[in-house]
Amino acid sequence: xxxxxxxxxxxxxxxxxxxxxxxxxxxxxxxxxxxxxxxxxxxxxxxxxxxxxxxxxxxxxxxxxxxxxxxxxxxxxxxxxxxxxxxxxxxxxxxxxxxxxxxxxxxxxxxxxxxxxxxxxxxxxxxxxxxxxxxxxxxxxxxxxxxxxxxxxxxxxxxxxxxxxxxxxxxxxxxxxxxxxxxxxxxx
Amino acid sequence: xxxxxxxxxxxxxxxxxxxxxxxxxxxxxxxxxxxxxxxxxxxxxxxxxxxxxxxxxxxxxxxxxxxxxxxxxxxxxxxxxxxxxxxxxxxxxxxxxxxxxxxxxxxxxxxxxxxxxxxxx
Numbered sequence: 001x002x003x004x005x006x007x008x009x010x011x012x013x014x015x016x017x018x019x020x021x022x023x024x025x026x027x028x029x030x031x032x033x034x035x036x037x038x039x040x041x042x043x044x045x046x047x048x049x050x051x052x053x054x055x056x057x058x059x060x061x062x063x064x065x066x067x068x069x070x071x072x073x074x075x076x077x078x079x080x081x082x083x084x085x086x087x088x089x090x091x092x093x094x095x096x097x098x099x100x101x102x103x104x105x106x107x108x109x110x111x112x113x114x115x116x117x118x119x120x121x122x123x124x125x126x127x128x129x130x131x132x133x134x135x136x137x138x139x140x141x142x143x144x145x146x147x148x149x150x151x152x153x154x155x156x157x158x159x160x161x162x163x164x165x166x167x168x169x170x171x172x173x174x175x176x177x178x179x180x181x182x183x184x185x186x187x188x
Numbered sequence: 189x190x191x192x193x194x195x196x197x198x199x200x201x202x203x204x205x206x207x208x209x210x211x212x213x214x215x216x217x218x219x220x221x222x223x224x225x226x227x228x229x230x231x232x233x234x235x236x237x238x239x240x241x242x243x244x245x246x247x248x249x250x251x252x253x254x255x256x257x258x259x260x261x262x263x264x265x266x267x268x269x270x271x272x273x274x275x276x277x278x279x280x281x282x283x284x285x286x287x288x289x290x291x292x293x294x295x296x297x298x299x300x301x302x303x304x305x306x307x308x309x
Contacts, residue, residue, distance in 0.1 A: 125285035132230040143229040
């Protein structure tokens with residue numbers, strides 16, 4: 001069984017079973033593959049280098065739209081214009097955090113530096129946002145229903161399995177954030 | 189937003205005495221854009237508050253107050269600034285996975301609360 005992240009002298013320490021590490025690796029990899037921009041043949045390399053993407057569009061996938069939201073509520077044109085200048089680097093920074101978190105899963109001891117912890121927090125958050133879209137969590141009541149699902153022996157279909165995975169990543173992120181808050185308080 | 193599912197009661201030690209950060213001094217007429225954070229049923233309350241503390245440098249008290257406003261009212265204006273400044277904040281918030289938008293300050297009643305059913309823009 002996984003242990004909650006704790007803040008201590010060496011940093012933020014956690015413990016995960018091999019199967020739990022494997023699960024997280026695959027979740028991180030799934031979100032990375034969602035975020036990786038499609039390769040384009042005739043792309044201007046200089047534009048790519050500075051993070052411009054003239055072909056950026058509001059994603060049609062709900063989960064991706066939640067990860068890469070419009071910057072203005074009621075102005076799609078302005079949001080699209082903004083997206084062309086910023087979305088590529090946003091995708092890259094999210095991918096960077098997910099990859100860094102995945103990499104630290106290869107270490108025997110799960111001891112996180114402050115930078116590791118920040119990567120883990122955003123990586124887990126992005127994983128949860130994607131799972132929540134797949135589970136159709138639209139409001140607090142939906143979230144409460146999913147939280148009721150805690151017993152792995154009851155996982156009999158994809159949805160109940162996803163709910164269990166969602167609850168596991170929620171618990172893990174909550175323990176990590178508590179540890180990060182303690183480290184914030186300790187450094188004051 | 190959602191609460192912790194398994195960690196039990198709040199264990200934070202509140203030794204904080206609510207300091208005021210420099211952005212408080214700025215008012216809408218001077219700087220006409222707002223950064224808005226919207227509620228959603230996924231982001232953890234602790235995480236949202238942590239992001240407000242660590243990114244904006246807000247006190248624990250202020251971060252919690254803004255977080256609760258997001259949670260209860262559906263949205264909260266968490267920073268003001270020039271268009272460029274709040275856009276930069278919005279990208280940073282998207283990096284953290286918070287649902288942020290920018291809007292022109294209306295100089296008063298910012299209507300249009302998105303409370304409730306997690307509508308996404």
